[in-house]
Amino acid sequence: MVDSTEEKRLEGRKLLLGVTGSIAAYKAAELIRLCKKAGAEVQVLMTPDAARFITPLTLGTLSEREVLSEIFPDNEQGSWTKHVSLGLWADLFVVAPATAQTLAKMAYGFSDSMLTATALAARCPMLVCPAMDHDMYLHPATQANLERLRAFGYAVMAPGYGELASGLVGHGRMPEPEEIFGRIVEMVTAPLRPSSGGLLAGKHVLVSAGPTREPIDPVRVVTNHSSGSMGYAIAEAAAGHGARVTLVSGPTALDTPHGVDRIDVTTAEEMHAAVQAHRDANLVIMAAAVADYTPLDPAPSKLKKQDDELTIRLRRTPDILAELGAHKRPEQMLVGFAMETDDGLANARRKLEAKNLDWIVLNNVNEEGAGFGPGTNRVTLIHRSGHTEDLPLMPKRDVAEALLNRILGIAG
């Protein structure tokens, strides 16, 4: 979490804050306060429905600017091009909270309020923070709209998991103002600014996924429980942001994500060769669970059972990521994964340093819903600066988005 009491990190920055009709609209007040305190100018745009949840007077007072809502206000003459000038003025446009309704309008280019019209006219990076009920968030329509927005290059802050206004427990809680503030700081100070065509347009992203299988004999292998789903979600998310994506995959049961170039491998040795062939990538994310050891001397024909005990000698496989780290180019970013049962943070930090990584993603295998297997994950992101962030339990696709957003936010 970002400490909002630090120096004025948003000095001179111009923010548009879109507020929509969600119960979480009250959190916009605190977000404005944090941004103003950090030195930003904040212009609030409210949808007409947002005023049912918080008054324009409150947000106008906090932002020290008149809140805009209608595109054709009754009381104003000759200012109907404000949406265009505001779209050019801003360094970042944040929509928090973003309802399913406003997300849908933004995904399909509607311009029926000051907020949606300005979103269409804006040239600056966009950040949306969905807030809605669990089922509305997980509905394929909302997910498809979010996918469209991501493809436009919008950053999407995944909602948290917890108690919702409906009384249900699930996904859909808007992140806390301090978290959103942290993302805003990251985005406006990011060296890798998003370009049109997606956050990763023109970039080559290499992702590894799945387990490796190391042969003992022609019918038996040494392997692990990796399903590949985390790496595939990352590859899909990166392609959604406009990257050219190469996915080096161990054996999995998963379909190749749309727009991803997949290379199938079986052993650690093969994965090593495939990754080396694409080491030119701008961003490498090693999500594969590479076997650290392989049988020293695989038998050419099936081993027959003989004694009560059998010893198989193993040798180390090449550490693919450490090798990339040793030859890392200055503009290249390397991301590793660590799966730990004990001393997670300390082990992950050690790996980050030893392999010369920019980020490491720590999975805690002991936690319910985390780690191998499809569905959800709960991870801790650790940047080489020491910046550490616990993400809540969420669908792996959201973890992938959060990870890419952070990587693009703190690229230094």
Ligand code: CTP
């Ligand atoms: N990795 C790799 N090549 C290997 C082994 C691991 O590139 N031969 C990568 C993994 O893809 C992952 C990271 O390195 O991104 C994991 O680091 P590692 O130290 O190998 O973790 P563990 O396999 O969990 O190692 P340890 O047994 O020391 O905990």
